Amino acid sequence: MRAIWTGAIGFGLVNIPIKLYSAIESSSLDLDMLDRKDQSNIKFKRVNEKTGKEVTWENIVKGYYLKDHYVILEDADFEEASPEKTKMIGLHAFVQLSEIDSIYFDTPYYLEPQKGGEKAYQLLEKALEKSKMAGLGSFVMRNVEHLAIVKPYQGSLLLNKIRYEQEIRTLDELHLPSGIKIQKEEMDMALQLIKQHSKAFDIRKYKNDYSEDLLKIIHLKDKGKRATIRKIDVDNTMAEDLLAKLKASLA
Incomplete structure (x- = not known):
């Protein structure tokens, strides 16, 4: 170092x-920016806005x-x-x-x-x-x-x-919920779900899987193969479904 x-x-x-x-x-992959036409590297220059000429660091x-x-x-x-x-x-x-x-x-x-x-x-x-x-x-x-x-x-x-x-933004511009009635049964189940999945924090169990998966795709493309695109649909939980989802999570 x-x-x-x-x-x-x-x-x-x-x-x-x-x-x-x-x-x-x-831990992210070092990706270069290229011109799609000929795969040439894209370079950034320090240019004088008046003359259009490149300016050296000194x-x-x-x-x-x-x-x-x-x-x-x-x-x-x-x-x-x-x-x-x-x-x-x-x-x-x-x-x-x-x-x-x-x-x-x-x-x-x-x-x-x-x-x-x-x-x-x-x-x-x-x-x-x-x-x-x-x-x-x-x-x-x-x-x-x-x-x-x-x-x-x-x-x-x-x-x-x-x-x-002064570097921390306030929450004033966010539209946050307030005054919503939470049922006792919903709160009890949420606390039970948290307790059920509680464990000691161990950072060694977590790694940057996205970079590894992306590297696999790079190796596949290098061999002329196309990666399978997995479409993920997120099922957002509405208020009327909350209790049923909590019960299913505990089950």
């Missing part, structure tokens, strides 16, 4: 030099449109905005994970101690594990400030980016 960010975790006056690695990788800058013109930003400007956060994950509070709604959780990253930071790293990991708490802090990566929690994970420290409150 290649580190995508290097810096330190800071809590109190203790600074732990760390490297940050992505903890996830995509000539591309970032700018913010202010009133009637752009203000160009250089790398130094991004660092100057909050220099400590470009190098430091500052843990400014410790919280219980149960207090953070799952809607806020974003990308996970592994943290690895750099040379000289091993003991402080393990101290923080063990202390968080023993206290059953997580560190809440913020840092800047790729010119964007992220809110994050740091928690113990299988003998290591795991950083989870979490979303800001």
Whole structure:
């Protein structure tokens, strides 16, 4: 793995030099976009909208449109905005994970101690594990400030980016049901059905079957065979059929 960010975790006056690695990788197939006519790869170019000519990476800058013109930003400007956060994950509070709604959780990253930071790293990991708490802090990566929690994970420290409150959309635009009368028998059966299918969570039992099935189709097409298209009709349950469907599910 290649580190995508290097810096330190800071809590109190203790600074732990760390490297940050992505903890996830995509399980979907890597599909290319092609021209149907000759199967040539489709390429995207960075084109100047005035001249129509391609622009090289070294000539591309970032700018913010202010009133009637752009203000160009250089790398130094991004660092100057909050220099400590470009190098430091500052843990400014410790919280219980149960207090953070799952809607806020974003990308996970592994943290690895750099040379000289091993003991402080393990101290923080063990202390968080023993206290059953997580560190809440913020840092800047790729010119964007992220809110994050740091928690113990299988003998290591795991950083989870979490979303800001203003990034979460409200439910106001959804048409959600309210005031619908639920019969006691319906509720009892729904609870019984949940209990009947309750089991301990084991992520190892689940895998990306869609990608595997798609790969089978790719191999079939490569051999000149056509895949069988399975049509699925979803029988939506109406209110008048709810009780009968619950009984059938329990049976």
